[in-house]
Amino acid sequence: MRDAMRDAMRHITLFTLATVALALSACTGDAPTSPAASDSPTVTPTTDAVTVVSANGTQAAMVGVPFTYDATKAGTVFSDPRKSGLTYSVSFTPAVTGMTAANGYITGTASTPGVYTVTITARDNSGSSASHSFAIVVFAGDLTAPTLAATALLYSDASSPLPRHFAQAAPNAGSPIGADNTPASNITTNAGATLGRVLFYDRRLSVNDRVSCSSCHQQQFAFSDTARLSRGFAGGATNRHSMGLANARFYANARFFWDERAASLEAQVLQPIQDGTEMGMTLPNMLSKLSATTYYPALFSAAFGSAEITSDRVGLALSQFVRSLVSVNSKFDRSFGANGAPNFAATFTAQELAGQDLFNGRAGCARCHGTNAHISDNTHNTGLDATITDVGAGNGRFKAPSLRNIAVRPPYMHDGRFQTLEQVIAFYDSGVQNNPGLDPRLRTPGGPPLRLVLSAAERTSLVTFLRTLTDSTFLTDVRFSNPFGR
Ligand code: HEC
Ligand code: HEC
Known part of the structure; x- marks a missing residue:
């Protein structure tokens, strides 16, 4: 846009010069006092104009x-070729x-944090003027600078390799x-x-x-929030419940948000910053x-x-941090040997084993919460309601984050409707509602929603199994903690 303007200006300038040249050539003949010559405008030589230097x-x-700033930088911001002295307005x-x-x-x-555009204009006594704009950023008074531990923080695969049951298909x-x-x-x-x-924990990313980010994605709650809506x-309240971020790296569809509306993590992480409820900022x-x-x-x-x-780099770095939030040290994970088996x-315990058998078998949970990351394979309509109010990815379909640390991050589901496991x-046992979009995995073929008819002991064992997915080292890992100290 600005380039187009500049091009247009250049054309106008060339046109004017051409006209002047024509006028001049017209008066080079035998008409020394041609009107064109005497009328020729007093073109202000650019060297006399006030400019930004x-x-x-x-x-x-x-x-x-208290803040003081000399926006003239001791009179050096603008040129004053006429030496007439400049007057400034801001x-x-x-x-x-x-x-x-x-x-x-x-x-x-200043009393309110924000980004303020300052325009300063300088004018000389002939009326020639120039102006330019810059930003004053007013930060809140209670911010600190980050302190990053001197010890190396290892996030990359090269320096902190994944265990075999995550990294290698065989033998698991x-x-x-x-x-x-x-x-x-x-x-x-x-x-x-x-x-x-640092970006993830920096409150400066909000207006x-x-x-x-960490206000709604808290490490101790596996990077989710205890509030139903954050x-x-x-x-202001968010539209949906905050999502746990552990193992987000292993969602195969590579789309983000409950409804997958972000086409990549790199695209997703810039959205909360600009969201009118969440952080209220412009890039x-x-x-x-x-x-x-x-x-x-x-x-x-x-x-x-x-x-x-x-902004691109901010998106890349935030995505790298989110992908580094790999949780592989729960009781479940510690059950794999060094060879990955x-x-x-x-x-x-016997109860945990029984719960795992149900999860992988009769209760059908692993069909959707798959792999050793227990992350959803896709979006599904799970029949939370008979009448869909939030269509999600369409027809009431949503993705589910990895179930790692699920026990420490209630409430559950995209709207945080359930408080307990x-x-x-x-x-899942008896509450799945029929609706046209209900996932086939949760209904009898072509018929009504599945009823698992679990005994009380079976329901308890499923909960017990889900608790084996708690990874307390992840919840306290300093690599993922707040570098601002509060
Ligand atoms: C005010 C609360 C809030 C803030 C601040 C916030 N988020 Fe979120 N985040 C949410 C909510 C709510 C969702 C789910 C929204 C939805 O799906 O409609 C979410 C979803 C996500 C997801 C999607 C996870 C997945 O598996 O699909 C990622 C990633 C994420 N946030 C990262 C961030 C980052 C990075 C920041 C900071 C730049 C951030 N969030 C700031 C509340 C917040
Ligand atoms: C048809 C696929 C499917 C099956 C089968 C399934 N789930 Fe889910 N699960 C999902 C989806 C999709 C969500 C997110 C739904 C939403 O929020 O609207 C979810 C959400 C959850 C959540 C909450 C996650 C969170 O972050 O809030 C838990 C816990 C859970 N499921 C456990 C189970 C268990 C245990 C079983 C077996 C009894 C099971 N699921 C069976 C697809 C499934």
């Missing part, structure tokens, strides 16, 4: 802390409560490695995931510095804010080889 960069301020978009400007000096104490057919949605264009590296981790930057303002910090340039350099901060009989099992 040294633009202001993005400035950082803090709520409650405007703010939107207005910054608590800040004013006089003679190009900005002073005051349950390996999810074939479902790995890591694109070749965004392989996880330690530096990339480290940057992603008022109140929420980070609260965004201004207290340009996010970039202004990140560039106004002291710590991001070095993190971007380490991750991408240069300090340039772009399981020996559940040696590690599970017992309620979830009771639902």
Whole structure:
């Protein structure tokens, strides 16, 4: 758009010059006082015009802390070829409560975090003027800088390899490695995931510095939230329940959100930032804010080889961190030997074994919550309601996150309707509702919804099995923890 404007301007300029040239050639003959010559406009030589010579960069301020800034940079921002002295005017978009400007000096104490565009205009006594805009980022007063442990944080496959029951199909057919949605264009590296981790926990990614990704995706709850609906930057509720993020890397369809509306993880992670309820930000303002910090340039350099901060890179790094959230150290996982073969009989109680048998067998759970990551194979309509109110991916279909750590992250389902695993099992046992989109796996062929007719002991054993998927090392792993300390 701007290029088109510039092109148009260039054409106009060329046209004007051509006209002047014609006029000049017309008066080179024997008519020394031709009207064209005497009327020729006093073209202001560009060397006399006020111009921007040294633009202001993005400035950082803090709520409650007095701020002064000379937006003329001691008179060096604009040229003053006529040496007539410049007068300055400054405007703010939107207005910054608590800040004013006089003679190009900005002073005051801002009361609201945000990104403010400042336009400064300089004018000389002939009326020639120039202006330019820059951002002042006002950060909330209670933010800290991240402290990353000096010890290496290992996220990449090379430095922290997956155990065999995840990494290799043989001898266990349950390996999810074939479902790995890591694109070749965004392989996880330690530096990339480290940057992603800082971004994930940084409240600066929200418009008022109140929420980070981790507000709704909390490590202790396997990166989900205990609230049925989470609260965004201004207290508004999300439309659906927050999703646990462990093992999101192993969802084969590689689409994200309950309804799969994001076509990739790289696309998904930028959406909460711009969501009007969740973080309320624009990507340009996010970039202004990140560039106004002291710590991001070095993190971007380490991750991408240069300090340039772009939305693309933010998306890549956040995705790398989310994909690094691999949970492989539950009791279930510890039942696999170093060669990748399981020996559940040696590690599970009789009740856990019974529950696992039901999960893989008669109760049919593993048909949808498959692989050793217990992640859904696709979207399904599970018959939560007879009448569908949220169509999800269409016809009431939703994906399910990995069931790893399911016991520590109630409530359950896309709308958080169930508070306990017992309620979830009771639902699958006897509560599946008939509706036109109901998944065939949950109905008798062409007929009514399945009734599992589980005994109380069987229902309990299923819950007991689900508890073997709790990975407490994942829930406390410092690699995934808050680098801002709070
Ligand atoms: C205000 C709460 C909130 C914030 C902040 C938030 N999320 Fe979420 N997140 C949710 C909810 C709710 C969903 C499910 C929404 C849906 O499916 O409609 C979700 C879904 C996701 C998913 C999809 C998981 C899957 O398996 O499909 C990912 C990934 C994710 N969020 C990452 C992030 C990242 C990265 C950030 C920060 C940039 C973030 N979220 C910020 C609430 C939040
Ligand atoms: C037809 C496929 C299918 C079958 C069979 C199935 N599930 Fe699910 N499960 C899903 C889907 C899809 C969801 C997400 C549904 C939603 O939120 O609307 C889900 C959700 C869940 C959740 C909640 C996940 C969360 O993050 O909130 C649990 C727990 C669960 N299932 C356990 C089981 C158990 C135990 C069984 C066997 C008794 C089972 N499922 C059978 C597809 C299935």
